[in-house]
Amino acid sequence: MLCAVLFLDGLxxxxxxxxxxxxxxxxxxxxxxxxxxxxxxxxxxGALLLLGGRTADLLGRRHVFLIALGVFAVASLVGGLxxxxxxxxxxxxxxxxxxxxxxxxxxxxxxxxxHEGPARNRALSVFSVFGASGYxxxxxxxxxxTSFGWRWTFLIPVPLALGALAAGIxxxxxxxxxxxxxxxxxxxxxxxxxxxxxxxxxVSAPDRGWLDPVTLASAVVAVALLAGxxxxxxxxxxxLIRLGIxxxxxxxxxxxxxxxxFGSYLSFQFxxxxxxxxxxxxxxxxxxxALLPAGLLVAFGSPFVGRLIDRYGTPRLLISSMTSLLLGYxxxxxxxxxxxxxxxxxxxxxxxxxxxxxxxxSSITAQxxxxxxxxxxxxxxxxxxxxxxxxxxLVLAVLTALIAGDTTAPATDFSQFHPGVNLVTGVALxxxxxxxxxxxxxxxxxxx
Numbered sequence: 001m002l003c004a005v006l007f008l009d010g011l012x013x014x015x016x017x018x019x020x021x022x023x024x025x026x027x028x029x030x031x032x033x034x035x036x037x038x039x040x041x042x043x044x045x046g047a048l049l050l051l052g053g054r055t056a057d058l059l060g061r062r063h064v065f066l067i068a069l070g071v072f073a074v075a076s077l078v079g080g081l082x083x084x085x086x087x088x089x090x091x092x093x094x095x096x097x098x099x100x101x102x103x104x105x106x107x108x109x110x111x112x113x114x115h116e117g118p119a120r121n122r123a124l125s126v127f128s129v130f131g132a133s134g135y136x137x138x139x140x141x142x143x144x145x146t147s148f149g150w151r152w153t154f155l156i157p158v159p160l161a162l163g164a165l166a167a168g169i170x171x172x173x174x175x176x177x178x179x180x181x182x183x184x185x186x187x188x189x190x191x192x193x194x195x196x197x198x199x200x201x202x203v204s205a206p207d208r209g210w211l212d213p214v215t216l217a218s219a220v221v222a223v224a225l226l227a228g229x230x231x232x233x234x235x236x237x238x239x240l241i242r243l244g245i246x247x248x249x250x251x252x253x254x255x256x257x258x259x260x261x262f263g264s265y266l267s268f269q270f271x272x273x274x275x276x277x278x279x280x281x282x283x284x285x286x287x288x289x290a291l292l293p294a295g296l297l298v299a300f301g302s303p304f305v306g307r308l309i310d311r312y313g314t315p316r317l318l319i320s321s322m323t324s325l326l327l328g329y330x331x332x333x334x335x336x337x338x339x340x341x342x343x344x345x346x347x348x349x350x351x352x353x354x355x356x357x358x359x360x361x362s363s364i365t366a367q368x369x370x371x372x373x374x375x376x377x378x379x380x381x382x383x384x385x386x387x388x389x390x391x392x393x394l395v396l397a398v399l400t401a402l403i404a405g406d407t408t409a410p411a412t413d414f415s416q417f418h419p420g421v422n423l424v425t426g427v428a429l430x431x432x433x434x435x436x437x438x439x440x441x442x443x444x445x446x447x448x
Contacts, residue, residue: 002109002110003126004130004164004167005069005102005103005106005164006127006130006134007130007134008134008164009099009102010130010137011134011138011141011156011157011160012076012138012157013138014134014137014138014139014142014295015138015141015142015145015153015157016037016038016041016092016142016153016154017038017142017269017270017273018143018146018273018284018287019145019146019150019153019284020034020037020038020270021273021274021278021284022146022150022284023037023088023150027084027088033085035203035270035396035397035400036089036092037089037092038266038270038396039203039393039396039397040089040092040096041093041095041096041099042199042203042389042392042393042396043093043096043199043200043203043393044092044093044095044096044097044098044099044100045096045097045099045100046096046100046195046199046386046390047096047097047196047198047199048192049100049104049389050191050195050382050383050386051191051192051195052064052068052100052101052103052104052382053104053379053382053383053385054241056101056104056105056108057108057376057377060174061105061109061112062168062172062173062174062175064105065101065106065168065172066165066172067101068098068099068102069102069161070161070165071097072098072099072102072157073157073158073161073162075091075092075095075098076091076095076154076155076158076161077154077155077158079091079092079095079154080152080155081151100382103381104385107127107369107377107381107385108377108380108381109172110123110124110127111124111369111377111380112377116369118306118310120366120369121309121310121366122307123306124306124366125302125303125304125305126302126303126306127362127365139291139292140288140289140292141156142288143283143284143285143286143289146284147283147285186232186236187229187232187233187236187239187241190226190228191226191229191241193225194222194224194225194228195222195226197218197221197222198219198222198226199389201215201219201222202393202394202397203396203397204218205397205401230243242376242379245379245380245383248371250314250315250367251367251368251383253367253434253435254314254318254364254365254367254368254384255368255383255384255387256387256431256434257321257364257434257435258384258385258387258388258391259387259388259391259431260322260391260427260428260430260434261321261322261357261360261361261364262388262392263388263391263392263394263395263396263424263427264325264395264424264425264428264431265325265353265356265357266392266395266396267392267395267396267399267423267424268329268353268421270396271399271417271420271421272287272290273287274417275414275417276290279412279413279414290342290350291350293351293354294350294353296354297354297355297358298354298357298358298361301354301359302362305317305358305362305363306362309362309363314363314364314367314370315438316439317359317360317363318359318363318367318435319432319435319439321355321356321358321360322356322360322428322431322432322435322436323356324353324355325352325353325356325357325360326425326431326432328348328349328350328351328353328356328428329353329421329425329428331348332346332349332421333418333422333425336418337414338415339413339414340414356428365381365384368380368383368384369381369384395424395427398423402419402420402423403416403417403419403420
């Protein structure tokens, strides 16, 4: 059941990604407007993930999970029926809000069901397989459905979500809310509004400009609200979030690694979707097949990651993940030119990215929840997923500003997208260094 929800999430994200050019053509949306189809979801998702995870800990995971899944199904239905770009983005925002509760709740149910160690590592690997399978299936299904109309990519998740909801009512065991803690209305208000405004500032900056007064003002207010949240959490008797969780180096590195993984991977996919369909004129199905090898590699490789974590530990696998991502982007930079060849450039890149994602997602999730008490698994799950979504929003916003160029003159080759590849390469390099330097430092300490 939990895996089915992650499958649905991956399916929805990839189907909508394939449909973006068709949505833009029918509704008259520019590249900067199209990013809101993606970032509208990210805005709701990233803003409430921390609150969603902690709410599941405090109010009961089953109750929160089922309500949020029902909202997700309704928002999917409305999104497939609207004729206005603004309304479509609004439904994506609401779906993001719902996913902010279903995703960390599902992960916390999994991590509290399986004890830390080999059993949990294998469970996380299977969990990742379903997400990758949903993503891979969404590429193909999205390509087929877009040929009939992009609206089907929004409507297909409705019966799937309703089926998962019915199964969840039967299969998910009842649990009790936490006996205490979390009675922190000020903390909840400052966290929610601060995160919402922070993510909005990041995703709207490419349209308004990074130095626009509205952008600067919203950034200042977001920082003030989040600062108020941290001050509140240090003083209240029952904090919404225990800040001590951020003092663990492995947890911090896991969250930063998730930013690098999601930020670079999803931004690269967004860029390739636009290039292959808008510049080369490929059909949605052909484009989906071109990007499919990465998803297949994740789907078939993830089941073995749990055993690799048991044998080598998460730090080494994270280094392998970031190295594979960096090599993929670097190979693309070296061989693409202005007309990247699929066999020479795109296919090897997608295989390297798929390998990096396969090693990275399960390893990051395992490291982010290691040593965390069951009562805070929702918090840890929400934290690492927030990092991935906010990181994706930040990198995608910067990438959109870099590749937007002259909107009156459509791109004729890949030259307009080169700055975007430079960006994701730099993000992957930072992710590698964040994990490599501490490991090397620990190895040198005994000698010193």
